[in-house]
Amino acid sequence: MANSSNTPPQASADESHSDADRRSEERAATVLRPALLQWEDFKTFCLVRNISSSGLKVRVFAPVKDGARISICMIDGVVFKGTVIWHENDAIGVAFDTPIALDDVLAALRRPPADTSKNRGLRLEVVSRARFIALGQAYDLEVLDISSRGIKARYAQSVPPVGEQGTLRIDDLPDRKATPRWAREDTAGFLFLDPLSFTDLGQWVMRQYQAGLGEQAP
Structure with a gap:
């Protein structure tokens, strides 16, 4: 640097x-x-x-x-x-x-x-929901930050073993194949097997922001 x-x-x-x-x-x-x-x-x-x-x-x-x-x-x-x-x-x-x-x-x-x-790429703090589906089970997640390569999320229950592939379903994004890379206490990191484009990511962040403004409107 x-x-x-x-x-x-x-x-x-x-x-x-x-x-x-x-x-x-x-x-x-x-x-x-x-x-x-x-x-x-x-x-x-x-x-x-x-x-x-x-x-x-x-x-x-x-x-x-x-x-x-x-x-x-x-x-x-x-x-x-x-x-x-x-x-x-x-x-x-x-x-x-x-x-x-x-x-x-x-x-x-x-x-x-x-x-x-x-070297994880630039990460942006967000507030969103997601679900990871693997081994015939669905795991609800609260997304804490996101990059083109993956997310960090909080979970209320156990997550699949590190390295177990599954489908990650994030609100308002197409389903993506992903795998947990690490887990500790109540948070885990998930790697997208196919990274998001910055166009898709930037547009998604804008939609999330506009949705938040709509929820705040009287």
Whole structure:
């Protein structure tokens, strides 16, 4: 990771005036990287299409408008903050509050995690219900977080042995083949045998959010 804090690598004042950095600021790198996007009280998945030292272009699955203040996390623990300066269809353009050191960020994106056991993909906390069906039995679950690769869930009863394949039925998503990867106390992690696309995942999160707003309406 390029920076151990929650602040992305930034260009120094002296460097920002050099010809090399001006060229870097004009350069946009295509990354096609999943990320977590937050604005106001809503957090969801998005797909970063390209990034420069001054901003990025993002595919979104929610109606984010010009002027919105947002934060985006592509690297665990590093948050980019900025303002939406344009939107078109499912794409937005974001201007960073502070220019970043682009080469350092790109290097961090390419670097594998030091702890490979934590290479689980970006995870989003959610509130949803699910049911895991295996060995002729159904196990009711409360989904705590989700990624394209699987979920963490709370269960009220025992779950099948780790590694036992079954069908995972999450509210408002197609059934998926999955298997418990770990279980402790009253929570378990389930791995999708066929990962969710970020399009399906982003659209599902938006539907869950809208459903929650509907439940809150008088």
